[in-house]
Amino acid sequence: SQLAEENSWALSVHEGESVTVNCSYKTSITALQWYRQKSGKGPAQLILIRSNEREKRNGRLRATLDTSSQSSSLSITATRCEDTAVYFCAANVGDNSKLIWGLGTSLVVNP
Amino acid sequence: EAAVTQSPRNKVAVTGGKVTLSCNQTNNHNNMYWYRQDTGHGLRLIHYSYGAGSTEKGDIPDGYKASRPSQENFSLILELATPSQTSVYFCASGVQGHFYEQYFGPGTRLTVL
Numbered sequence: 001s002q003l004a005e006e007n008s009w010a011l012s013v014h015e016g017e018s019v020t021v022n023c024s025y026k027t028s029i030t031a032l033q034w035y036r037q038k039s040g041k042g043p044a045q046l047i048l049i050r051s052n053e054r055e056k057r058n059g060r061l062r063a064t065l066d067t068s069s070q071s072s073s074l075s076i077t078a079t080r081c082e083d084t085a086v087y088f089c090a091a092n093v094g095d096n097s098k099l100i101w102g103l104g105t106s107l108v109v110n111p
Numbered sequence: 112e113a114a115v116t117q118s119p120r121n122k123v124a125v126t127g128g129k130v131t132l133s134c135n136q137t138n139n140h141n142n143m144y145w146y147r148q149d150t151g152h153g154l155r156l157i158h159y160s161y162g163a164g165s166t167e168k169g170d171i172p173d174g175y176k177a178s179r180p181s182q183e184n185f186s187l188i189l190e191l192a193t194p195s196q197t198s199v200y201f202c203a204s205g206v207q208g209h210f211y212e213q214y215f216g217p218g219t220r221l222t223v224l
Contacts, residue, residue: 031210042115042201042215043154050210088153092210097142097161098169099211103153 010106013079020075021105023089031092032065032072033099036085043088047074079109114138115216117202123222130189132219134202142205143185144213145169145177147198154201160185192223 013019023032031050035043047063049056049072056063062075076083086106090099115136124130136143144159156169158177166177174196176188189196199220203213 033210033212040218042203042218043213044215045212048210048212090213095207097205097207097211098144098156098159099213101154103151 010108012108012110014110015079015081017079018075018077019079019107020073021087021107023072023102025070025091025100027093029091029093030095033090033092034063034074035088035090037088037104038085081109081111083107084109115202115204115214117216117219119219120217121220123224124192125224126193128192130192130221132187132200132221134185134216135183136204136214137183138204138214139182140204140206140214142207142211143179144203144205145185145187146201146203147171148201149198157187194223197221197223
């Protein structure tokens with residue numbers, strides 16, 4: 001069952017613009033992970049944000065977590081064509097070794 | 112150097128045939144996972160393992176078996192392949208100390224005719 005979900009199926013921006021992908025979840029979590037999947041590849045983790053953290057940065061990426069509204073966002077600034085990918089959120093529930101995955105948001109960055 | 116590899120990368124099988132997808136990891140992670148990815152469904156967990164000799168059912172295990180003969184290797188077996196199992200299959204490894212961050216292989220595209 002999908003307890004985590006991104007709030008948009010697809011986004012399109014132009015290079016240099018900023019973009020935000022949102023994720024909501026439906027249960028108490030211990031951490032929220034953001035992954036990126038480029039065409040023809042497996043997903044790769046971008047950022048992990050723990051439940052006691054509100055914000056995490058990794059270069060041009062910024063993730064936020066709001067446990068009261070059970071939502072997270074991933075913002076990308078100064079987007080590049082190589083940011084074109086599908087972005088997933090995945091939630092950790094307790095110490096469960098299974099992640100709860102969202103369905104993914106497709107981002108296209110146009111030149 | 113790729114830490115999670117999958118073979119074959121592409122496979123065409125016939126309905127009713129047996130298919131084995133293989134995964135090897137050099138991360139020395141205890142946990143390994145098999146997912147399938149279909150448009151509109153995201154990543155769905157088929158089987159996972161806590162270590163050599165262990166296999167656990169995921170969310171969609173029907174029609175699939177798994178085998179973990181060693182820390183490094185994890186196989187997904189389709190005893191009687193059906194067209195509905197046409198998909199892209201991903202293997203991943205993960206470790207508890209990093210909130211089970213998962214490291215994925217490149218995927219296997221399986222077509223069942």
